[in-house]
Amino acid sequence: GIQVEQSPPDLILQEGANSTLRCNFSDSVNNLQWFHQNPWGQLINLFYIPSGTKQNGRLSATTVATERYSLLYISSSQTTDSGVYFCAVLDGGSNYKLTFGKGTLLTVNP
Amino acid sequence: SQTIHQWPATLVQPVGSPLSLECTVEGTSNPNLYWYRQAAGRGLQLLFYSVGIGQISSEVPQNLSASRPQDRQFILSSKKLLLSDSGFYLCAWSRGLNTEAFFGQGTRLTVV
Numbered sequence: 001g002i003q004v005e006q007s008p009p010d011l012i013l014q015e016g017a018n019s020t021l022r023c024n025f026s027d028s029v030n031n032l033q034w035f036h037q038n039p040w041g042q043l044i045n046l047f048y049i050p051s052g053t054k055q056n057g058r059l060s061a062t063t064v065a066t067e068r069y070s071l072l073y074i075s076s077s078q079t080t081d082s083g084v085y086f087c088a089v090l091d092g093g094s095n096y097k098l099t100f101g102k103g104t105l106l107t108v109n110p
Numbered sequence: 111s112q113t114i115h116q117w118p119a120t121l122v123q124p125v126g127s128p129l130s131l132e133c134t135v136e137g138t139s140n141p142n143l144y145w146y147r148q149a150a151g152r153g154l155q156l157l158f159y160s161v162g163i164g165q166i167s168s169e170v171p172q173n174l175s176a177s178r179p180q181d182r183q184f185i186l187s188s189k190k191l192l193l194s195d196s197g198f199y200l201c202a203w204s205r206g207l208n209t210e211a212f213f214g215q216g217t218r219l220t221v222v
Contacts, residue, residue, distance in 0.1 A: 030208050041148075041198055043213040084152060088211075095207035096142060096161075097169065100154040 002027045002091035006101035013077050013108050021072040021104045023087030031090035032063050033098070034072050038083050046072070046085075077108045112137035116201045116214030123221055129174075129188040131217050133201030136182065141203040143184040144211065145176055148198040160184060161207070196221045 003026040013019055023032070034046040047054050047061040049070065054061055058077075063070040074081055084105050088098040116133045123129060135141050145157040156169045158176035166176050173192050177185045184201060201214040 031210070033210060035213075041200075041216045041218065043200065043216075045210065045212060048210040086152075086154070088154075090208060096144075096159050097156050098144075098154075098211055103152045105152075 002029070002089060002099050004087060004089055004099050004101040006085075006087055006104050008104060009102065010105045011107070013106070015077060015079060015108055015110050017077050017108075018073070018075045019077060019106070021074070021085050021087075021106075023070040023072070023089075023101055025068050025070075025087075025089050025091075027068070028092035029065060029068075029089040030092055030095060031098075032065075032070055033088045034061055034070070035086040035088065036081075036083050037086060037103070043086070074106075077106075079108050079110055082106055082108045112203070112212070114201060114203055114212060114214040116217060118217060119215065120218045121220070123191050123219065125193055125221055126190050129186070129191050129195070129219070131186040131199055131201075131219075133184045133186075133214055134182055135203045138182070138203070138205065140181060142206060143178060144202040144204075145184065145186050146200045146202060146213075148200065148216075150197075154200070158186070191221045193221050195219065 005024045035043040049063045051065045058075045060073045084103040086103045088100045113136045144159045146154045148154045160178045200216045202211045204211045
């Protein structure tokens with residue numbers, strides 16, 4: 001099956017810093033989503049981005065499907081941005097099964 | 111707007127006891143429904159998915175089963191829990207195949 005790798009696995013920032021999280025995938029994808037898992041465990045949808053670039057406030061994402069990667073940018077980070085960020089993909093051979101990466105644990109210190 | 115409800119939020123069950131976790135979706139009809147499990151170490155794994163009433167597909171053979179008795183209701187069950195069934199269980203829905211998925215708040219199950 002498709003492999004999804006996220007980097008870095010852990011990231012510690014000072015409040016106000018910017019960061020880039022990366023998601024590499026091993027095959028063509030029909031769908032790519034970024035999630036933020038809050039301290040209570042809930043997965044919050046950030047972006048549905050099988051290709052192209054989207055922005056939502058301080059967050060933006062870019063997926064280059066032909067090169068099999070996606071980037072999540074967080075600018076002017078805040079302590080509330082802390083948590084685990086997941087990338088998940090639907091591979092080209094599936095239209096229902098999301099395969100998740102192992103996530104990036106982001107800690108933003110005040 | 112669509113919402114997904116999942117309960118209970120936490121559950122502690124003895125080994126060998128039965129399990130029933132429920133998930134319901136509001137504000138949409140004929141959704142695709144999914145059960146995922148997140149074990150320690152962060153990765154999420156698809157357990158079951160359903161494209162309609164009574165239609166269940168299993169991704170991982172194990173001690174669990176799923177049922178969809180109504181259009182917007184998805185139930186995860188076990189007849190006898192094992193210690194290895196402990197984890198964080200998340201229900202999700204999507205409008206159809208190949209579309210954005212949305213997750214419930216999850217159930218943290220501890221089998222003791």
